[in-house]
Amino acid sequence: MTRGQEPIEKLIELLARLPGLGPRSARRAALHLVRKRDLLLAPLAEAMAEVARSVRPCLECGNLSTAERCAICADPRRDAAQICVVQDVADLWAMERSSAYRGRYHVLGGLLNALDGTGPEELGLPRLAERVREGVSEVILALPATIDGQTTAHYVADILPEGVQATSLAQGVPVGGELDFLDDGTIGAALRARRSL
């Protein structure tokens, strides 16, 4: 637009790249931020800088954390014999909101897909296979009911050693449904009714 407005133009351009915000809602958001400079804009700038600085994937499970091992991996009260495999961190958060699960996680960060070149290595599956050998008795595959999701679930089930049970969320998960869209009770019910693969 005009010279003196460059920083706010830049802010709008970046806000418009967030999922769910278009150019118009990015302009509205930028004006809202300027109006709430002390209550929202400055704290949000600081929160973003802090996340950029300190939040990293947990070396063990892929959850986001400020520590090398996330709070779930570091919590001795979480059952180390169960690992729940999820597509991404949003799904881990959805599982946690259901309060139905007391084990640990493996966050894939994607699904097996030959076309886009996502293989077992990209999803940390060798690392998962290693973790499973350390006293894990059950791997819960909480993956989408899509072709890629089910391909990935069966791949993981196949690499598990003898004696480790592979289960999947069953009752209540709609076909093609993503965990993050479900209410917490549905997730809890699906977890309790999980079945062997």
Added chain:
Amino acid sequence: MTRGQEPIEKLIELLARLPGLGPRSARRAALHLVRKRDLLLAPLAEAMAEVARSVRPCLECGNLSTAERCAICADPRRDAAQICVVQDVADLWAMERSSAYRGRYHVLGGLLNALDGTGPEELGLPRLAERVREGVSEVILALPATIDGQTTAHYVADILPEGVQATSLAQGVPVGGELDFLDDGTIGAALRARRSL
């Protein structure tokens, strides 16, 4: 949620306060930001800090600017004999996108409203009256067709000195329509067909 996630929890909580983002889209946005740490998260944190630091209302017209006088007020090619009165900066941006207007602005930052205590002082109307005395020949009232908008328009028209024409956008502006929702051509047509109050 859990300890090691505090910075991202804080980020989600703040993002959810943006207009157009709820808790769920705030979580999606936060994960998107972490995934695009270098391309989006860090630049956005910096852009927000820069806006918080440097962007202020123009002392003359109320537009947002990094300078005391905004680029429009400082531009000698803009017609100083015309002032367009708008409710907020989003409306100024909408006028600018239409490229139909080459005068200057007065940004009210609100509308007259006895109930919420918004009076002429809050809207900078004494300052506008002063500016008008310095060689302004026309004041274009580009205000919403709501009761508060029209009350404000008539108040401004009444305080203008003899010989200063008050006009309003006419053709093409839908009743109750906000400028920022209109396409650029509609704004241009309404501006060209403006009528005397």
